[in-house]
Amino acid sequence: MSNLTLDPKEIIREARKLEEQKREEQSLGMRSPRDCYRSASRKNRLLPVYSWEYLGRHDDESQGESEFTSTSTERPDEFDYKNLQIQDQKSYKLSEGIFADYPRPDVNEFSKFLKSMDARVASREMWTQVFAYTDFSAMPTYASILALAATAGEKQLSARQVFAERCRSTLRARGIAEDILECLAEDTSTESTVARYIDAAHMVACLEEQVATDGYLDAAIHFERIDDTRSALACVYRNARHRLRDNQFAELDKDIEKFDIGAAGINTMLAVLTVTAPIKSKLTKRNRLFRQIKAELKKRGLLEKGLLDGLK
């Protein structure tokens, strides 16, 4: 037992040593990756490791082998790390700026955002930097999908392949069907792939955002089409709850007015009726919606006994 007891003098010695080390690091302008990550705002937790390297080691060539060199086995093949150290600050600022303000979850906004990304990140090397050092885990999942969309023409990029697999596992962990990233259509041109990724980013945003997202009913319809009923229901229930919480009854009324019944699956239709039933008196368009859904179900031969009980 005695060798488990710590000597108080030794503890003080260790503490002083650590303090000295910290002071020394500060005087040299070095920051740990954790410090760098913590000091950044949530939106700007971009490239924490990269900025640590940049701010701390970049100007300290005299120290000999840098941290980059010691972790050389983890580097993507196509990336020239020596060059990175020499690269000017412009490159760093460019990478930092990409996701500094991610777009509002809207298909049109996403398209504009992709164009701005294309203009900023022109080379495969730059994308490798972004994939390797951007802290996507601190961002919404749709930002990752947009990064995939922006590199749809660079499918052979090894860093992108790794990143795509990471995106898939994130979706799996959240119970979202990873099929939203797969190409189901025969048309596999880059344009159609980008459009698909934008749709996927919007669908994921509809599940993640803490406020109602425009077009969530379309997202639910897509989810049901790929047999992800769980996400389809969650999409309707969560967004409608956000609308109710924020007293957006007029917006909810507009949502159900625009609801594409012809394209919707039966689970999405029932979810819309179920979630709006307790507040039907406040929704002027709901009666019409009920009649239309009933007629549509009859047309499809799906109107069964007890199916719409309590939903009128």
Added chain:
Amino acid sequence: MDRIHKQSDRTLDEVEHIAVVIGEPGLNQRHTGILYRISDSDPLGFLHLEGHCRLFCEASVKPEFSWVAPRINKLRLVQLAGICDAIASENASNSIPYGLSAPVGVFDNATKRFLLGPTEGGLTCASFVLAVFDNAQLQLVKYSGWPPPDAEDYQWQENVLKHLRDLRSKHPDLVSKEHIDCVQSEVGTSVRYRPEQVAAASAIRERRPVKYRYARALGEQIVNLLRGNPFGSTMQYSAWDRIVRWFDRMRY
């Protein structure tokens, strides 16, 4: 009754989206909850209110518990499973107190969280199940026709109050004085929905809400089943209900 199954006869793998679970874990003490999954490939979750501030969503059910396949349209069961999922994720395990309040409108439509307040003191395991079904616009029982508590119900309600007082003496931060006062005011006045009656109501017929007499009659048979006795005779409906059932069949 073709809707009520022991796990030894039909395993839980056969549950289609929703099952009402019923068991007798103690002497003359039944417990109920909802087993749910949205897709057939999802794992089952057993959502139940085990006691005061003890809401659980568990992956397993005790093997001695039986389950009831609700006589409700399968597509509506999918919606109910979605609501169970929302309630399970939005309510922390300590968010629903044990009490004798009515199971109507107890979950906030905007958040799916339990609404604490002067009228919503708390739920029992059975009224929790009713509240969840109610939230999916599937009212299981006819609340207005439920009788006031009889002597046995009154005794049970007194026991609930005593249990809460004991809990407060041991853990004052867990049970508030206001909650004790609320439950005390409900003893003898609040209707008691028994677990077996709730399970029976889900099994009886497609047209709801179920009347007390049918829920009670089938509930008694469920208790017999739980105790290893043979199931009684089939349900005898009144002449009026037979006519209503006939009209129902004609409608579709």
